[in-house]
Amino acid sequence: MKGDQCEFCKGEMEQRRILARFRFKGQTIYVENVPAWVCNRCGEQYFEAPVYKHLEDIARQRERIQRVISFPLAEFDAAIA
Numbered sequence: 001m002k003g004d005q006c007e008f009c010k011g012e013m014e015q016r017r018i019l020a021r022f023r024f025k026g027q028t029i030y031v032e033n034v035p036a037w038v039c040n041r042c043g044e045q046y047f048e049a050p051v052y053k054h055l056e057d058i059a060r061q062r063e064r065i066q067r068v069i070s071f072p073l074a075e076f077d078a079a080i081a
């Protein structure tokens with residue numbers, strides 16, 4: 001993929017580590033130090049398939065952590081009512 005052109009502006013794609021932002025099941029997820037291809041002209045970002053899959057794994061794990069945290073809060077509310 002090195003030396004590929006951006007499909008939007010024909011700029012050159014460079015590999016960088018970025019703060020990636022992507023949508024997963026209606027949530028916006030941020031992950032630091034993600035290897036990505038970035039256009040040096042317009043800033044368009046591409047993730048390679050294994051990288052994207054790993055981001056999805058992180059998002060799924062985050063979803064599971066949030067459920068564990070929110071469960072005792074829901075119990076606390078119920079106790080007040």
Ligand SMILES: [Zn+2]
Binds near residue numbers: 008040
């Ligand atoms: Zn571009």
